[in-house]
Amino acid sequence: xxxxxxxxxxxxxxxxxxxxxxxxxxxxxxxxxxxxxxxxxxxxxxxxxxxxxxxxxxxxxxxxxxxxxxxxxxxxxxxxxxxxxxxxxxxxxxxxxxxxxxxxxxxxxxxxxxxxxxxxxxxxxxxxxxxxxxxxxxxxxxxxxxxxxxxxxxxxxxxxxxxxxxxxxxxxxxxxxxxxxxxxxxxxxxxxxxxxxxxxxxxxxxxxxxxxxxxxxxxxxxxxxxxxxxxxxxxxxxxxxxxxxxxxxxxxxxxxxxxxxxxxxxxxxxxxxxxxxxxxxxxxxxx
Amino acid sequence: xxxxxxxxxxxxxxxxxxxxxxxxxxxxxxxxxxxxxxxxxxxxxxxxxxxxxxxxxxxxxxxxxxxxxxxxxxxxxxxxxxxxxxxxxxxxxxxxxxxxxxxxxxxxxxxxxxxxxxxxxxxxxxxxxxxxxxxxxxxxxxxxxxxxxxxxxxxxxxxxxxxxxxxxxxxxxxxxxxxxxxxxxxxxxxxxxxxxxxxxxxxxxxxxxxxxxxxxxxxxxxxxxxxxxxxxxxxxxxxxxxxxxxxxxxxxxxxxxxxxxxxxxxxxxxxxxxxxxxxxxxxxxxxxxxxxxxxxxxxxxxxxxxxxxxxxxxxxxxxxxxxxxxxxxxxxxxxxxxxxxxxxxxxxxxxxxxxxxxxxxxxxxxxxxxxxxxxxxxxxxxxxxxxxxxxxxxxxxxxxxxxxxxxxxxxxxxxxxxxxxxxxxxxx
Numbered sequence: 172x173x174x175x176x177x178x179x180x181x182x183x184x185x186x187x188x189x190x191x192x193x194x195x196x197x198x199x200x201x202x203x204x205x206x207x208x209x210x211x212x213x214x215x216x217x218x219x220x221x222x223x224x225x226x227x228x229x230x231x232x233x234x235x236x237x238x239x240x241x242x243x244x245x246x247x248x249x250x251x252x253x254x255x256x257x258x259x260x261x262x263x264x265x266x267x268x269x270x271x272x273x274x275x276x277x278x279x280x281x282x283x284x285x286x287x288x289x290x291x292x293x294x295x296x297x298x299x300x301x302x303x304x305x306x307x308x309x310x311x312x313x314x315x316x317x318x319x320x321x322x323x324x325x326x327x328x329x330x331x332x333x334x335x336x337x338x339x340x341x342x343x344x345x346x347x348x349x350x351x352x353x354x355x356x357x358x359x360x361x362x363x364x365x366x367x368x369x370x371x372x373x374x375x376x377x378x379x380x381x382x383x384x385x386x387x388x389x390x391x392x393x394x395x396x397x398x399x400x401x402x403x404x405x406x407x408x409x410x411x412x413x414x415x416x417x418x419x420x421x422x423x424x425x426x427x428x429x430x431x432x433x434x435x436x437x438x439x440x441x442x443x444x445x446x447x448x449x450x451x452x453x454x455x456x457x458x
Numbered sequence: 459x460x461x462x463x464x465x466x467x468x469x470x471x472x473x474x475x476x477x478x479x480x481x482x483x484x485x486x487x488x489x490x491x492x493x494x495x496x497x498x499x500x501x502x503x504x505x506x507x508x509x510x511x512x513x514x515x516x517x518x519x520x521x522x523x524x525x526x527x528x529x530x531x532x533x534x535x536x537x538x539x540x541x542x543x544x545x546x547x548x549x550x551x552x553x554x555x556x557x558x559x560x561x562x563x564x565x566x567x568x569x570x571x572x573x574x575x576x577x578x579x580x581x582x583x584x585x586x587x588x589x590x591x592x593x594x595x596x597x598x599x600x601x602x603x604x605x606x607x608x609x610x611x612x613x614x615x616x617x618x619x620x621x622x623x624x625x626x627x628x629x630x631x632x633x634x635x636x637x638x639x640x641x642x643x644x645x646x647x648x649x650x651x652x653x654x655x656x657x658x659x660x661x662x663x664x665x666x667x668x669x670x671x672x673x674x675x676x677x678x679x680x681x682x683x684x685x686x687x688x689x690x691x692x693x694x695x696x697x698x699x700x701x702x703x704x705x706x707x708x709x710x711x712x713x714x715x716x717x718x719x720x721x722x723x724x725x726x727x728x729x730x731x732x733x734x735x736x737x738x739x740x741x742x743x744x745x746x747x748x749x750x751x752x753x754x755x756x757x758x759x760x761x762x763x764x765x766x767x768x769x770x771x772x773x774x775x776x777x778x779x780x781x782x783x784x785x786x787x788x789x790x791x792x793x794x795x796x797x798x799x800x801x802x803x804x805x806x807x808x809x810x811x812x813x814x815x816x817x818x819x820x821x822x823x824x825x826x827x828x829x830x831x832x833x834x835x836x837x838x839x840x841x842x843x844x845x846x847x848x849x850x851x852x853x854x855x856x857x858x859x860x861x862x863x864x865x866x867x868x869x870x871x872x873x874x875x876x877x878x879x880x881x882x883x884x885x886x
Binding site: 344345346347348349350352353354357358361398423424425426427428433440 | 590613615617618627630631632633637641644708709710760761762763
């Protein structure tokens, strides 16, 4: 994965100097764009290590957040391909949504297919939507869309899109508090394979404009999902990332049930600004 | 089991005075304190060398080596080494659950006599290695090749060597018990003044009980301590009112919970002797009271649906209903003062028509509790609260109180971490 990041860094630098070769966007994004596939067996020990790191119980089913990590490398290499029209490094994960149709079990052989679903305009630059589909024995288990923002980058031919307003947030009273340390990011990097230097190295984080190391957004999201304790076979899950969590940090959390929906919001208790807003929806409302 | 249950008599109890953490008992272990409390009970009732049916006990802050804490304490005591023992745990309800367990065994005729006990040291607390270091050590243990060992060691960082201290945070929320209760306190609008008044009454009543010798046959001095050290007979509404808020400072409501109306971290141990009526008669001991029934409850606090310490509010009506009782049938209410506001929120809940209807499914509220009947000899705000030792303190004290006053029935209620609560009925 570090190699992928280095390649991404190299291609990103090149793209800053010289634009990516002009290829029709339909060849890069959309239903007919190239797919990267990866087949992986959900090793019980590996999945268990991931579960311990994000607070999921070690069970015979595989958390969707582990599946995300298995598609992540492929999405990074797609974003840093030479003909991809925006630099991968510096892109910000702004949202993630997925639907689980049926659970993946440990021991299952999972086929992950990853492609660029859409490149669209965003008020602050360009938004890239990466799709990932996870199948077991030809049956679709999980469909995922990860949204990345390339700030200040304009791509010719990007699909016009009016971004929805950010969900307004006013900090409520917390029902939980999480203490996150640099070790949190070390451990998540180890179990997820996401070794982006902004999470692991203070200097690198500063180089990208952060005050210090920031925790992986998907760590915060995975922990939030673990908190909800979804126990239905199918559910959908939406995450909106706001400000990054600079480590170390103590963040405030509120879990709230509303019928079939459970929301988990995470914010900075000092200034009340949200880090992440998320919600899980199940069919019958019983998590 | 063919015969109907026989009464489980409470014969008496013994505890060591409770001491503020990191003071007089700082160098005593859970096992030391529990053994001393047991030995005091043995001396008081002439049980040296006796083989008892069983001793139950536990601790909340427990070292991993203390898997057989109660049995080890029995072995170190003057009881017959042939006395079996078992450990159990239900957070702050551990001591009461231990006592209830012994009572149920007696009721079923499985044993004639037994001891319910509990102990906790907030001073001699277990310290663990960090999760990362633990992970590396276990990985090293599993490693078979040099490469695997090096890979495991390479994960280690200097910060991993910092020890992990026990946390008072709830496992699933990370919030301390005080912060949880602050949310409940705010939701119920419990005032600072009411909390301070309840704390003051606790200190005054416990000081008066000590003065009149009420605890003379319930407590054995330990390590030079002969009275609960957190007890402040000179507390006033003004001195309590001057304290700064300790919990709930991050909430939107004005914080009301202080060190004065919250229990301090405390060290201590307690024991309760229970038996069948026959065993008591054979040993020439007159029972103080009987442990009649118990009911546990739990609430969903993780999602914020209910307050962490609200479970007793649900257990009490179920316990009363099963026994065909109402508040009017209860002479004494012993409600553990984890925080003054816990007691006050429970009482407010039982007075609330909405809560009793919506949450408890009752036609009418349980009603108010006469403050004169509440914790007549003080409770945890004055005595302190060595978690697992509180149940034994309350049961022995309330049994003696019933005997002394000639009153008929007491309701005991203890809230516990994990959103749990245990309640019991003690009758003369």
